[in-house]
Amino acid sequence: MSVRRLADESVQPKSFAFSEENAGWAQKRIALYPEGREQSAVIPLLMRAQEQDGWVSRAAIETIADMLGMAYIRVLEVATFYNQFQLQPVGTRAHIQVCGTTPCMLRGAEDLRAICQKHIHPEPHHLNDDGTMSWEEVECAGACVNAPMITIGFDTYEDLTPERFEEILFAFRDGKGDTIPAGPQNGRRFSAPLTGQTTLLDTVAAQPAGGAAASGAGDDPKAVRPGRKSQIGEEAAPAINSPAPDEAKASVAEAEAEKDDATGPVGRKPDQAMREGATGAESGAIDGTAKSASDRKSPSGKSKGE
Ligand code: FES
CATH class of the missing domain: 3.40.30.10 (Glutaredoxin)
Known part of the structure; x- marks a missing residue:
């Protein structure tokens, strides 16, 4: 396990700026939080900066701290804590x-x-x-x-x-x-046993209206006991009040749309390398010819204005 420190000054770009597209996204993300709680956007903004440049530089940390009104050390603490944030230039593929x-x-x-x-x-x-x-x-x-x-x-x-x-x-x-x-990579489904499913193999028969007692299924250990629902408080089991199926579908669709908006570069395909086309070690930071933000490519591979 390596110590998580900022990259050497020799590879740090002199400045950082979000692309026009990412800057707009960042403002929308910050606006999701209540007034006075904007700092909660620190992780999404750091991740967006990484998607744009491939890694999180000192300049990116300081720029995001300024955007959120945070002390530099507070954003540095977040960036150095999670190993999802790359603090050094990484491979372009x-x-x-x-x-x-x-x-x-x-x-x-x-x-x-x-x-x-x-x-x-x-x-x-x-x-x-x-x-x-x-x-x-x-x-x-x-x-x-x-x-x-x-x-x-x-x-x-x-x-x-x-x-x-x-x-x-x-x-x-x-x-x-x-x-x-x-x-x-070995044919296993999720984390199921390699030999196939070994549990939850029985199909539970649908319960008729009136519950298990009415159907005479009182001895079935899987049956819902009469009165069981009333013994559980709504606070302890909010699923009792779960939305109707149509409402649930709408919430899932909204959540998926929100997830697409909140994570990942625009148009990212599954399994696609995170920073194909992004700038980082090759950005010129090393030889002092770092590109301006407007010259950097977005995660989708397009330059600003394309
Ligand atoms: S020990 Fe490797 S994923 Fe948990």
Whole structure:
């Protein structure tokens, strides 16, 4: 596990600005919070800055702090806490996060790390020769059942063997990352047993009106007991008052639309490398020729005004 610090000053751009599109998005995001609570937008804004430039620079942290009226140290604390935020320039096609916590380590994470060292760079947080790939080791990503696993951008790739991981690494390196399906790589469905479903195999018969007692199903352990609903307070079980099916569908649609608006670059396809076309190490920051915000490409690959 590496110490999370800001990148060296030699690679820090002198300034940061959101693109016109992202600046508009940021203002809408800030406006979602009540007056006086605008600082709650800090994580979405940091993520948007990362989607735009590929990583979170000191200038981005300070710009966002100014936008939200926060002390620089408060935004720095957030950016350095979550390893979803990249504090160094990362590969333009993929930054691979290898989980190295115990379950993944026991299931072969060291082999995955060795492959990164062989094909990308011996040290984490360093770019490969053409700047397309980088890697790091991170702590548990919450997919331990499917260990070992890696994260690239917004997707996880699980149940890996060294051979399958090499195929995935080469695909991203060659710009074909979107051909690799995210999730388990061994045919497993989600985190179900490899041999198939072993529980919840019985189909529960629909209960007739009047409940279990009326139907004579009083001995069925799965049956709803008469009066059961009235024993549970609405506060303890808000689902009792869940919306009617049509209302529920509308809320799901609204939530999905909101999610699309709130996360990810516009038009991002599933499994697409997070920052294809973004600027970062290659932005000129290293040689002092950093591009202006208007010259940077948006996550969708379009320059401002296109
Ligand atoms: S230990 Fe690797 S995902 Fe949890």
